[in-house]
Amino acid sequence: MARKKTPKVRINVKASLSRRLREVRQELFGEHGGPELARRLNLPARTWYNYETGVTVPAEVLLSFIDQTGANPVWLLAGEGSKYRRGHEDAILSELTPIELIRRGLEKLEQEPNDVVVVAPNNLPSEVLSDFVAVGVVPLKDLGRRAIDAAQVESYIMAYREWLPHPNETVAARLEDDAMHPILPKNSLVAVDRAVTDPRELQGRLVAACPEGKPLVRWLDLSGRHIILRPSQASRDYPLIPVELNEGEKNVIVGQVVWSWSRFGPD
DSSP states (O other), X not given: OOOOOOOHHHHHHHHHHHHHHHHHHHHHHOTTOHHHHHHHTTOOHHHHXXXXXXXXXXXXXXXXXXXXXXXXXXXXXXXXXXSBOTTHHHHHHHHSOHHHHHHHHHHHHTTXXXXXXXXXXXXXXXXXXXTEEEEEEOOGGGTTOSSOOGGGOOEEEEEEGGGOSSGGGEEEEEOOSSTBTTTBOTTOEEEEETTOOOXXXXXXXXXXXXXXXXXXXXXXXXXXXXXXXXOSSOOSSSOOEEEEHHHIIIIIEEEEEEEEEOOOSOO
């Protein structure tokens, strides 16, 4: 028996809802705030991003989303009326920590051309800038090297120290593929904390890994005796990569992605 097709009007409603969910999330939690919103909704980050791409949202999740964000249900479903219930966005902002507020402010600045402070090695500021740390940017192919020579550093990014748990062990690189789109599109910069390599501490986190000598950034999942390196959306071009757990502990995991810049340069 032929499978019934989903009515076009239903598809349009789902697409409109997912677009509005994403719009509210970006306004209240920032461009990279999906994981934080997912945490508040008690969901895996990947599940939330599925909802933003059009997967049917369960009623209980939608109700929790409305409770967390103060979004107007009528606006969410039909695009009519005000976007938020009065005063709720201010309440959300009041709950954010100073660091989260800084991150939100910087993400809003990403709409401007100069969204990231990048300096050449010979123009590196002195340590007098105590609130900042210079994160070296190296070619992606060198990310897995434990010893980074100064000659390999292409430039430096100035980042708040509070963002980096182990600044002396953190290095940045630019992504060369779209495997993590829309979270991290091609040419995004990622800061990798190479002090954290135990897969058991990185379950469900974004990590830099080097399977078969090829550095990349993926989600890390544990499955029995295997590490699963997972792109945002598995495909023929970007498949799941299974790695034996013991091998992954010693050779594959480079570190945890602790910060990213998704708008970088004209590309």
